[in-house]
Amino acid sequence: MVTLTHIGGPTALVEFAGWRILTDPTFDPAGGKYKFGWGTGSVKTAGPAIDPAQLGPIDAVLLTHDHHEDNLDAAGRAFLPEVDTVVTTASGAQRLGGATRGLTDWQTTELAKPGSPTIKVTATPCRHGPPLSHPIVGDVIGFALDWGEGVLWFSGDTVLYDGVKSVAQRLKVDVAVLHCGGVQFPVTGPARYTMTGHDAVELVKLLQPRVAIPIHYEGWRHFRDGQRGVERAIAQAPADVMERFRWLPIGEAVSLS
Template sequence: MATKPSITIDPSKKQPPTRDHPEPSSLKQHLPPAKSTTSHPTKTTENNASLFFVGTATTILEWEGLRLMTDPNFLHAGDHVHLGPGVQGTRQTNPAVDLHDLPNIDLVLLSHYHADHFDQEVEASLRRDLPIITTPHAHKHLANKGHGESFTAVHAVDAWENMFVNVNAGTTSGAKPGIHVTGMPGKHVGDGLLAKANDILGAVPPTNGWMLELGYSDSSNVNFECGYRIYISGDTLYVSDLEKIPEMYTHAGKPIDLMLIHLGGTTIPGPHMPLLMVTMDAKQGLQLVKLIQPELTIPIHYDDYDVFMSPLADFKAEMTKAGFDDKVVYLDRGDQFEFEVRGGKST
């Protein structure tokens, strides 16, 4: 796997997430209070990290002072997004927090350049020096928008490539927090002729999943030890490329603590004319759970737009039938999941 240059994030340098936001001194310090907070359903943990579900595939991870945001989409009910040639989606829900009410965001993790994951308001408003880790395809679009509009801190990480994010958190133990980010495979269009046609036409953008390994290095900034591993599926169907993931992690003694799975059975042009499904439905979602074998699964990206054909209730039914009710946590928009990143208490 190719390793990209590392970056360093200093969460103490509070900066507005958007370029038209008030001065940092008036920046909100916290996310809104969670409607509901949950943690591991069967284990007692000393939680030091949290995941706030905003809506769609937008989550905000908070750990060691760092705020990492995934796939920012902050449109409201009735707003439209462009999803491909002649294809439009209409949002059905509101985000748990508005874009311009966000506290400081230190890093964005973007699975692909699609408007329901990086909407037009987000693209226009985010501050241009906000670090973004994303696909080479999205990097090309975001970093080449012209003078004054280009994003200046975009990092391209393709499937199986990786990079390290150092977090200057000022821990007293001497342990240094960081995140090892590895691109995971994903395909909006399944294996076969349709995939080859899409590669030529470029109608549906290439997409990544991600493996996030949160952990600590020693005081000399070496010997990184993962304390919590999160797999984010991204917008993908169940394809053969995914079968390499457990070989690299679960079967290699690197268990996956949490999977954020993108569901919904997204259809193009929509459920009224479901010609092509581009994200997993409930049955494919269960298939992925069985493949990855995470300690816990949290479904996201399941009902926010009118292009979803497979409701969350279908996935719940599949998980119950498989006997996995103790292996899943369900979050509504505005809910929070708390967890423990192990390590960091000594040098």
């Protein structure tokens, strides 16, 4: 049985068969102001539902990118040395150093420990902004976890584009965890940096997962298409798409079986 706990923002805890895997650790309290570069920034409006000291042992951290503090903040960065295995982008691994594993699109690594199934972790493409924005926004990846019982996929921070759509051709996704929020900044006008609710619906039409779970839509001021926006998009979706979406109460462990 797979259990997922949405801790807040992009941070989620995956538990199954003895594994405890954390995504994008963000543990700073609410109220902080952050700069993302090139005139962009945001304010954190909600702290984590679970304090890192209450988490217990973590086997691995899957970090979609290390250079934006809404995905790895100061408290999250301080937490990383407590974990034996950190997997992130190739460029992020160079910045973090140590034994951090770096992946590029479609590269894989394995997580293994006695008494639990081996997990194949595959990096999936992301584009964290409009076309040609990569030199500004940097490398980002998603993560597909496969232990032989269906793929659990975290989209990472991305807009809807051909690279993300290719996941539907290459993987059979059972559970899709989708970073939404429709991030925008005043300095860049209408440009978006993550998926909107309508994007999430379009992606679920392609993926046809058993379950689709929105995360990273709350807790920060730069989200322009938060839970209400995603809910409106889901409400307008065909019934067979609508019924796949599931909201996780923040801070509560939920079985995905």
